[in-house]
Each structure stands twice: as structure tokens, then as C-alpha cells.
Amino acid sequence: MKYRFGVEVDPETEILSLMGSQDGLSHLAQAVCNPGDIAIVPNPGYPIYAGALAVAGVVPWYLPLLEENGFIPNLDSIPDEVWSKATFILLNFPGNPIAVQADEEFFQKLIDKARQWDVLVVHDLAYSEMGFDGYQPISILQVEGAMDIAVEFHSFSKSFNMAGCRIGFLTGNADAVSALRALKSNIDFGVFRPIQAAAIQALKQAMQVPRERLGAAPLYESRRNALVDVLAEAGWHVDKPRATMFLWARLPESLREGSRRWNSRQFARELLLKTGVAVIPGDAFGTEGEGYVRIALVQEEALLREAACRIGAFLKEYE
Incomplete structure (x- = not known):
């Protein structure tokens, strides 16, 4: 943490090794919340966020990530009543499924x-070493007062x-780290x-290699x-994310407007059946994900090019 x-x-008190970050994410609510507590989580968001709350009996309050705001949450949209009852707020920058970046x-x-309302901040920085185009993800613990909350x-x-x-x-506030350590024991x-x-x-x-490499x-x-x-050559223009291994793509215009108006699940199903290309419908990550799909960059480049060509042929059928 100091080097990066x-x-x-x-x-001794501010760091805890885990069986993967998902191990901690799935157990943190049980460690710091009581059943019936409120936690603020993003919508759309990584499914384990809501799943972990359900296991712990914690009530989610969904914070929308909207394209018109650059997918950055509007903290002022959270009512005071929610802040006053929330135990923690969980965010993920750069994120999954949306690879948006937050600044200091x-x-x-x-x-x-969070300090005003005494709400724990939980930041999921799973993609800290996956920045592109010279971008380097930052830690929330870099900002003033973060270690307190x-x-x-x-x-x-x-x-x-x-x-x-x-x-x-997990690293940061000693009390929260201690709570998860006690549960994990x-x-x-x-x-x-x-x-x-x-x-x-x-x-x-990693300390001996330039971060961009x-x-x-x-x-x-x-x-x-x-x-x-x-994909652009095929007529589907998708923003280039500056981090992570995912594209967050709005459905092609020809399939989201006019008489057809496909939803994300219909698009993903038809694409899979007709081309063999699998994408994740956006609403799998929350209601605000409707109208989008997530495309993973987990295959070899040649296979991704082939997938894009198949998608292009698929889209031509519906021009």
C-alpha cells in the first residue's frame, strides 16, 4: 500500500489476508451489520454485493449509476434518512460491470x-493494476480522513x-478489519x-516493473x-474503458428503438443462439443495467475479433 x-x-491491525476479495465481500455485512440494518450499494453492481446483504439479513438501498452522470453516483441524491440509518456504503471504482473511474x-x-453520518465506506478495488492508456486507479485510502471511516x-x-x-x-479502518477478522476466525x-x-x-x-507494463x-x-x-467497423460503437476486463455497451440503436425495442436479455439470448457469442444482459447486475450488456475480454484476441465479426453479421440482419 505504501509503495503503490x-x-x-x-x-497488525489494519490489514487482513483473505481467500480472495470475494471472500471478504461476502462476509463483511455479517461482520459489521445486524439483521435489518441498511447498506448502500450500486445499481448496477457486482451481484455478490446484494447477495451478501441477503445472507446477512441486511436491507439494500440501491444507488443508481446513470449514463447521464458518467456512471458516477450522485451522493447528494441519497436522502438524509438513508444516511442516518445506513451501516456502510459500498462502491467499486473502476468497476464491474461498468469500468468507470472516480477521482480524488x-x-x-x-x-x-460518510464521516458526517458515521457510515463505513467499503471500496472494492479489485482492478487496481488494470488501468489502460496511462490511467492508474487510485486508492480511496489516499484521501484525507479515509483511514478513520x-x-x-x-x-x-x-x-x-x-x-x-x-x-x-482487506485494509483500512482498524475496527472494521478487526470485525471481519473475528468473524473469519x-x-x-x-x-x-x-x-x-x-x-x-x-x-x-510488481515493485520492479513499471505499472503500465x-x-x-x-x-x-x-x-x-x-x-x-x-465492433465499430460493424456499426456498434462502444466506449473504450480505461480499466478492467469488461466493456459496458448500450444495445445497438437498431435493436433498442423503433418497433423492435429488444431488452438486454432478449438481445443476449438471440446473439447466443444465432452466433454462439455470449454476453451478459445488463439487468443481471441490477435494474439500472437494462438496455446494456457486459462483454468480457477474457478470450484470446483472435477469438474476440471473430466474435466481433459474428456480432457484425448478426446486426446486419436487423438494420
Whole structure:
């Protein structure tokens, strides 16, 4: 944290190793909430956010991420009544499914709001090492006052291609870290030591490589460029994200307007049946995801180009 973000943390009290960040995300609500509490989560958002609340008996209050706002949440739209009852607010920048980036100004406003209402801020920074075009994701713990009220999840799965190893960590506010540590002590006995050793070596090597060349980021940037360019040639213009391994694409105009008006699930189903190309309908991530699909950059570049060509042929049928 100090090397990458300039943030000092106490390894004894302000950091906790996890079996992947999803391990922590799925258990945090049980650690810091009581049944019936309120938590603020993004819509659309990674499905585990709402799923973890359901397991813990916590009531979600959905914060919409709207295209007209650049998919950055409007914190002023959250009623005082919700702030006063919420236990935590969870956000994800750059995110899944939407790879939008928040700046320090937004994070500072979030921290100030949270301190005003004594609401824990939970930031999911799973894609900290997957920035493109010179962009470098920032930690919320970099802003003033964040250590008093915020925690942050980090993942080795995305940054270092260690998905099957299941390792990540939580860092930040000592009380929240302690609460999750206490819960986890009744669930498991920690991450397998050789996996921890491998993660340590990954971090050490990362300190010796320029960030823009680290890990999988250059690979995914190349895949992003290839897929977006071929889709544009096919007539489907999708914004290039500056981070993560996903495209967030509004349905093609020919299929969302006029007499046809497909929803995201119909589009995803027809595309799969007719081309063999799988995308995730946006409403799988929340109601505000309707009208969009998520496209993952997890295949080789040649296969992504082939998928884009098949999508292009599919779209020509409905011009």
C-alpha cells in the first residue's frame, strides 16, 4: 500500500489476508451489520454485493449509476434518512460491470459525507493494476480522513492472474478489519501458506516493473482495442474503458428503438443462439443495467475479433 499508493497501514491491525476479495465481500455485512440494518450499494453492481446483504439479513438501498452522470453516483441524491440509518456504503471504482473511474475529488466528498453520518465506506478495488492508456486507479485510502471511516478490498486474481489461488486482502479502518477478522476466525484458518508466499513474490516483482507494463494490463488493453475497433467497423460503437476486463455497451440503436425495442436479455439470448457469442444482459447486475450488456475480454484476441465479426453479421440482419 505504501509503495503503490503512498498509504501507511499497520500490518497488525489494519490489514487482513483473505481467500480472495470475494471472500471478504461476502462476509463483511455479517461482520459489521445486524439483521435489518441498511447498506448502500450500486445499481448496477457486482451481484455478490446484494447477495451478501441477503445472507446477512441486511436491507439494500440501491444507488443508481446513470449514463447521464458518467456512471458516477450522485451522493447528494441519497436522502438524509438513508444516511442516518445506513451501516456502510459500498462502491467499486473502476468497476464491474461498468469500468468507470472516480477521482480524488469524488472520493473526498464520499469520505466527508460518510464521516458526517458515521457510515463505513467499503471500496472494492479489485482492478487496481488494470488501468489502460496511462490511467492508474487510485486508492480511496489516499484521501484525507479515509483511514478513520473506510476499508478497501484488493484482489490478486485480476492483478496477477491468481484467480484459482484465492487470495486477496482487506485494509483500512482498524475496527472494521478487526470485525471481519473475528468473524473469519470462526469460518476458516487463513490462506494456504504457499499461496501467501506466491502472493508476496508477485508483489515484490510488481515493485520492479513499471505499472503500465505490470501483469495482465497490457494484454487486456490490446484485447480491448481489438474488440472495440472491430465492433465499430460493424456499426456498434462502444466506449473504450480505461480499466478492467469488461466493456459496458448500450444495445445497438437498431435493436433498442423503433418497433423492435429488444431488452438486454432478449438481445443476449438471440446473439447466443444465432452466433454462439455470449454476453451478459445488463439487468443481471441490477435494474439500472437494462438496455446494456457486459462483454468480457477474457478470450484470446483472435477469438474476440471473430466474435466481433459474428456480432457484425448478426446486426446486419436487423438494420
